[in-house]
Amino acid sequence: MPCLYGLFDERNAMKKSPRTKKLEETLRSSRLSGRGFLGDDRRSLQEILDADAKQVQKLGYTARQIAKRMQELTEAARPGLGDWVEVSENLRVWADDSRGIIACPWAHAFRANKTVTTVERLDTGKTIKWADLSIHLIAEHGFFQGRGSYFRLEPSELVEIIF
Numbered sequence: 001m002p003c004l005y006g007l008f009d010e011r012n013a014m015k016k017s018p019r020t021k022k023l024e025e026t027l028r029s030s031r032l033s034g035r036g037f038l039g040d041d042r043r044s045l046q047e048i049l050d051a052d053a054k055q056v057q058k059l060g061y062t063a064r065q066i067a068k069r070m071q072e073l074t075e076a077a078r079p080g081l082g083d084w085v086e087v088s089e090n091l092r093v094w095a096d097d098s099r100g101i102i103a104c105p106w107a108h109a110f111r112a113n114k115t116v117t118t119v120e121r122l123d124t125g126k127t128i129k130w131a132d133l134s135i136h137l138i139a140e141h142g143f144f145q146g147r148g149s150y151f152r153l154e155p156s157e158l159v160e161i162i163f
């Protein structure tokens with residue numbers, strides 16, 4: 001479903017529309033997700049989106065490619081029902097079975113399960129985790145969340161682990 005507030009529709013970063021302001025308030029509030037989606041990041045939503053978009057481009061990927069790979073790994077993890085699943089020689093994944101759903105803060109009709117996927121790279125020992133909603137936020141909104149938020153994903157770390 002196309003999103004009214006999507007990253008790619010946000011042409012005018014200088015002037016915040018009331019809708020953008022409202023979205024930013026929602027993302028900062030802790031009501032939805034522990035420390036909110038922005039954590040203690042002092043940057044504006046647009047600054048966060050722009051900086052991560054630049055990072056992603058520099059890494060040679062698109063947000064959708066990254067999200068697609070995350071989705072594959074999450075799907076690979078699900079049948080494990082709380083146990084590690086070996087995906088390749090160097091990669092294993094694990095999905096928790098937490099219940100409940102969470103709505104996309106971009107005020108459109110998207111809901112995600114609260115499942116959390118953990119990915120471990122066996123050659124480096126590095127791990128990273130994300131919620132189902134994180135995949136949608138990256139694919140549809142180019143949003144990797146703010147620094148200090150529970151599910152902040154640094155594009156460089158993410159790419160290093162999952163590809």
Ligand SMILES: [Zn+2]
Pocket residue numbers: 003104105106108110136137140141
């Ligand atoms: Zn959304």
